[in-house]
Amino acid sequence: GESVGLHLPTLSVQEGDNSIINCAYSNSASDYFIWYKQESGKGPQFIIDIRSNMDKRQGQRVTVLLNKTVKHLSLQIAATQPGDSAVYFCAERGYQKVTFGTGTKLQVIP
Amino acid sequence: NAGVTQTPKFQVLKTGQSMTLQCAQDMNHNSMYWYRQDPGMGLRLIYYSASEGTTDKGEVPNGYNVSRLNKREFSLRLESAAPSQTSVYFCASGLDEKETQYFGPGTRLLVL
Numbered sequence: 001g002e003s004v005g006l007h008l009p010t011l012s013v014q015e016g017d018n019s020i021i022n023c024a025y026s027n028s029a030s031d032y033f034i035w036y037k038q039e040s041g042k043g044p045q046f047i048i049d050i051r052s053n054m055d056k057r058q059g060q061r062v063t064v065l066l067n068k069t070v071k072h073l074s075l076q077i078a079a080t081q082p083g084d085s086a087v088y089f090c091a092e093r094g095y096q097k098v099t100f101g102t103g104t105k106l107q108v109i110p
Numbered sequence: 111n112a113g114v115t116q117t118p119k120f121q122v123l124k125t126g127q128s129m130t131l132q133c134a135q136d137m138n139h140n141s142m143y144w145y146r147q148d149p150g151m152g153l154r155l156i157y158y159s160a161s162e163g164t165t166d167k168g169e170v171p172n173g174y175n176v177s178r179l180n181k182r183e184f185s186l187r188l189e190s191a192a193p194s195q196t197s198v199y200f201c202a203s204g205l206d207e208k209e210t211q212y213f214g215p216g217t218r219l220l221v222l
Contacts, residue, residue: 008150032208034210034211036213041216042215042216043114043200043213043214043215043216044153044200044213045213046210046212049210089152093208096207098155098211099152100152100153101152102150102151102152103152
């Protein structure tokens with residue numbers, strides 16, 4: 001998006017390859033994590049979530065991995081398609097607060 | 111279901127003008143939120159309403175006011191717009207404060 005894409009780290013992936021987008025979170029007490037996808041000019045769209053009592057969760061073509069030891073979250077997209085091009089950001093829910101990351105821009109090369 | 115809707119989509123204001131951003135959700139959610147999104151920064155919470163009849167300040171409330179009109183609607187008002195309020199504004203809703211938030215399409219505001 002024109003107001004979100006500036007100064008963001010960018011991941012370029014060939015169509016059909018797998019994509020891995022990473023997120024480091026800050027609060028060890030966070031108990032719930034969400035990945036959002038934001039296409040240019042649109043609002044964030046929920047993709048997948050995971051609770052802190054899990055280390056992996058799978059959806060359709062997406063997998064989220066949670067490593068609480070190093071406070072790291074990743075989103076894996078299988079067989080990346082042109083329609084996956086967007087900014088992806090994670091969110092963590094701590095005590096009474098949700099914190100959003102700044103995001104990674106995924107570019108899919110046809 | 112339309113989900114979360116916002117009006118207007120775009121707005122240009124002059125410094126000092128006022129306006130209200132409208133938000134409505136049809137998912138019977140209890141909690142509603144207003145965020146702003148600026149380049150290089152994550153979404154920042156302006157105000158939220160945990161349930162009908164309550165509102166609370168978020169991270170960046172200065173210069174804004176809100177009204178939870180009913181369970182469906184949550185409006186954001188700029189009484190005297192400033193250039194620093196140029197941003198993209200998103201409304202979101204969730205079943206309650208602990209659950210996933212779902213976002214509207216945004217309002218792009220330019221204050222000259």
